[in-house]
Amino acid sequence: MTDTQWETYEVFHQAKKGDAHVYVGSVHAPDPHLALQMARDQFARRLKCVSLWVARSRDITATDYQDEDFFAQTTDKSYRDPKAFGAPEKLDEHQA
Amino acid sequence: MDHHDEKYDEKLKDFEDRIARGEKVEPGDWMPDQYRKTLIRMMSQHAHSEIVGQLPEGKWIPFAPGFRRKLTLVAKVQDEAGHGQLLYRAAETLGATREQMMDDLLNGRAKYANVFNYPTPTWADVGIIGWLVDTAAVINQTMLAQSSYGPYARAMKRICYEESFHIKQGYDLVVALAQGNPELRATVQDAIDRWWYPTLMMSGPPGELSTHTQQSLRWKIKTKTNEQVRQEFVDLIVPQIRALRFQVPDEHCVHNPGTGHYDYTQPDWDELKRVINGDGPLNAERLAVRRKAHEDGRWVREALAAKQERSEAVA
Numbered sequence: 100m101t102d103t104q105w106e107t108y109e110v111f112h113q114a115k116k117g118d119a120h121v122y123v124g125s126v127h128a129p130d131p132h133l134a135l136q137m138a139r140d141q142f143a144r145r146l147k148c149v150s151l152w153v154a155r156s157r158d159i160t161a162t163d164y165q166d167e168d169f170f171a172q173t174t175d176k177s178y179r180d181p182k183a184f185g186a187p188e189k190l191d192e193h194q195a
Numbered sequence: 196m197d198h199h200d201e202k203y204d205e206k207l208k209d210f211e212d213r214i215a216r217g218e219k220v221e222p223g224d225w226m227p228d229q230y231r232k233t234l235i236r237m238m239s240q241h242a243h244s245e246i247v248g249q250l251p252e253g254k255w256i257p258f259a260p261g262f263r264r265k266l267t268l269v270a271k272v273q274d275e276a277g278h279g280q281l282l283y284r285a286a287e288t289l290g291a292t293r294e295q296m297m298d299d300l301l302n303g304r305a306k307y308a309n310v311f312n313y314p315t316p317t318w319a320d321v322g323i324i325g326w327l328v329d330t331a332a333v334i335n336q337t338m339l340a341q342s343s344y345g346p347y348a349r350a351m352k353r354i355c356y357e358e359s360f361h362i363k364q365g366y367d368l369v370v371a372l373a374q375g376n377p378e379l380r381a382t383v384q385d386a387i388d389r390w391w392y393p394t395l396m397m398s399g400p401p402g403e404l405s406t407h408t409q410q411s412l413r414w415k416i417k418t419k420t421n422e423q424v425r426q427e428f429v430d431l432i433v434p435q436i437r438a439l440r441f442q443v444p445d446e447h448c449v450h451n452p453g454t455g456h457y458d459y460t461q462p463d464w465d466e467l468k469r470v471i472n473g474d475g476p477l478n479a480e481r482l483a484v485r486r487k488a489h490e491d492g493r494w495v496r497e498a499l500a501a502k503q504e505r506s507e508a509v510a
Binding site: 104105107124125126127129130133140141144145163164165 | 221223224225273277280281284287292293294349350353357496499500502503506
C-alpha cells in the first residue's frame, strides 16, 4: 500500500470560556492546522465548543500504568486533605 | 509469543483479576495476544460497518422529501463517517494501522455488518434503517460501552449518544409515512418485511458455547451473549411495530408469559454466513463504491502529504 498513514493528534475541547479544556480523543491529520479542522468535524459538530487544542500524539509524555511507584505516597499525607481537620464550625457550640 | 514468556501465567492471572474487579484495560497495559487480536478484529469490523453503512442511506440524500429531511440525513451519514474514524483510532491503539484496515476493507479481506449489503429501494427503507437497524445497533453498542477495553468503551459512549438521534429521526420518518395514505403505509410494511430477518442476524448466530465467545465474556470484551442482545431487541421493537399497526413478519412472534419475552423464529443463519463472506445482494457494489471514493480522494491525500513534506523541509 503506497498510501498515506497520517500522524495522529490528541484533541482537547473547551465547552465554554473559563472551563478547563477536556481531553476527548484523537484524529488523523497531515498537519496541525488540518488537525484542528478534523477535530472540529469529529468532536464539535454537536456539543457547544469555544476552543480546541490539538497536540501531536508523539509529543505527549505520559506515565506508565505499570509504574505504580511513581504515584506511591511513602508517608501519611492525609493532612493535605481538608477532611483531615475536625475543628468545629462555631466555637460557642464547642463551649456549650 | 506470550506463551514463551515464563511469567505468562502470572501475568494472565493479574490481568483476569483486574477485569474481574471491573477495571478497564488501557493501551500500554499487558494483555494476552488473544485479547488484542479479538479486539482489533471487532473494532475494525465495527469501523468498516460504519463506513459502508453510509452507502445504503447516502444514496437517498439527493431524493429526500424536503430540506429538513435532507439535512437530517446528511447529518446522520456524516455521523457514520465520524464513528468509523473513532473506531479506527480505537483499533490503532492496539497496533493496527488505519491504512492497513482500509486496505483490508477495499480488497474484500475484511468483514462488516451484514445489513449494509441489502438494497434500499424506497424512502421507507431510510426510516426502517434508523428505527430497526439502529435500535439493534444501539443495544449492542450500549453493551460494548461496558467493554473492558477502555478506548473501545469510551468510543461507544460517544457513538451511542449520536445513535439515539439516528433512531429518533428514523422513527419520526416512519411515523410520518404511517400517517399517510395506504400506499405509503404499504411501503413501510414492505420495508419491515425485508429488514426484519437481516436485522435479527446483526447480533450474530447463537452458539455461545464456543470457547472463543466464552473467553470474550470472561474478559468482558462483550458482556452479553448474541442471544441476549437479540432478545432485548425483539422485546423492545415488537410492541413499537405493533403500536403503529404494522405486522411483524413472523407468525410465531408472540409474547410468552412463561419466559416474559417474545418468542421469534430464528433467521436463516446460512444466509448470514453467505452475506458476511461477501456473497450478499450488494457486497460487490458496496465495495466498488468505496474503492471509487478512495481513488477519487487519492489526489487530495497526496497533495496534503506533499504539503506536509515541504513544510517539514522548510522548518
